[in-house]
Amino acid sequence: MLQSHQYLRQFSIKPSVQRSAVMNFLMKNRIHPTIDEIYMALVPTMPTLSKTTVYNTLDLFVEKGAVQALVIDGRNARYDVNISAHGHFMCKSCGKIHDVFDLDASMFKLPETTDFKIDSVDVSYFGVCKSCQGN
Amino acid sequence: MLQSHQYLRQFSIKPSVQRSAVMNFLMKNRIHPTIDEIYMALVPTMPTLSKTTVYNTLDLFVEKGAVQALVIDGRNARYDVNISAHGHFMCKSCGKIHDVFDLDASMFKLPETTDFKIDSVDVSYFGVCKSCQGN
């Protein structure tokens, strides 16, 4: 499997200890985590880690195109190391965010409107996930 | 043109003075405003208006289905009285949000995945708008 520091170099990001740790977490926990979730997961083994560094790191990753930021959650920014075109589903009940891969590729085509220079597309679904439907 | 208080009654919302004013603003200013923009626009002519009331009012409108909340802006919630299926474009430079109507209807069809009970779909584009491309 591709190591986090190798992946970072592909995007011209110098792999510091903190950056590698954040990227490693993203690669192994593909749950679209928030800044706080990343920080809370890493700080036990990196006691000097600052949340500011997590913010800086993710901003850099997005700027360099190594991860994508999701705006599906109105409250927090969420991050996805899978930068391929795919949709997301957010459960209104448990808040978990799932990938939606079975979308037609045309979903991510740009519309005919030429007034805008479009860089990225977000396709977001909202509803109730399987395990929450029982409640 | 449909009056705001008539529109509210269609969604079983009692039209108080504040609610009608907020809805009237949304109907006449289809710019996907934030809570703060709505409050700032109304408070000069309604000096006792509370921002809490604007929050409560928009929450009620969304709950009753009279407006849709957009998550395209990571910072603020934005509201749209146009509840038909259409996409949005956000300019990274000026922050303005434009409607994208020329999307195929299939964009808003639900995917084959049956594990999720899907209530709504958001299609959001990000980039630079025409007038900001000159800079």
Added chain:
DNA sequence: TTATTTATTGTTATGATTACAAAGATATAG
């Protein structure tokens, strides 16, 4: 080594949203 750049940290500020209780307005029963 020394100077310069880059990365990380901690503190503080800002701004959006929520929680909650009090006050005011409206509707309804008697």
Added chain:
DNA sequence: CTATATCTTTGTAATCATAACAATAAATAA
């Protein structure tokens, strides 16, 4: 009409995510 219950608005305070900023530390270049 008047009392009572319900709905609506208001104000304050708390919470929480994020940004700004300066100080420290580490890495790199000269």
